[in-house]
Amino acid sequence: MNHANMRADAISGLDGQSRRGAIEATRRGLPVSGIEHLVDSGRLTLAEVDHVVLPRKTLSHRRKIGVLTPEQSDRLVRVVRIIAAAEDTFGSKEKAFVWLRRPTKALEGDAPLGLLDTTEGDRAVELLLHRIDHGLAA
Numbered sequence: 001m002n003h004a005n006m007r008a009d010a011i012s013g014l015d016g017q018s019r020r021g022a023i024e025a026t027r028r029g030l031p032v033s034g035i036e037h038l039v040d041s042g043r044l045t046l047a048e049v050d051h052v053v054l055p056r057k058t059l060s061h062r063r064k065i066g067v068l069t070p071e072q073s074d075r076l077v078r079v080v081r082i083i084a085a086a087e088d089t090f091g092s093k094e095k096a097f098v099w100l101r102r103p104t105k106a107l108e109g110d111a112p113l114g115l116l117d118t119t120e121g122d123r124a125v126e127l128l129l130h131r132i133d134h135g136l137a138a
Contacts, residue, residue, distance in 0.1 A: 026074055029067035034076055043083050052079050052116040078122050089133045
């Protein structure tokens, strides 16, 4: 498991889970505390959670239940994985924070974070991070 995956697991509350365990936990629904940790740690704002994970009204409802749906959990894991990969690529939470929010020509003028509400956007951001990490893109 690479450094970014370990960080993603810690951020999402999947610490120490095998890949299969993480899949099953996502299918059962991750705790809402994973979102709260992202916000409390300064990795996402509530407005960003609203855009890329789940609407605030739904978040309020899920807080009462305590867990996310499998679909919401999957979106959370996707966002966390990208945040962790950006932190790994840029070497700090602060640099990753700025990069995720800055529009870039490599993503047709979009900010990476703004694309994480879709699977295709997630893939584009992940590919760009991979290229940057390997010195293939700026």
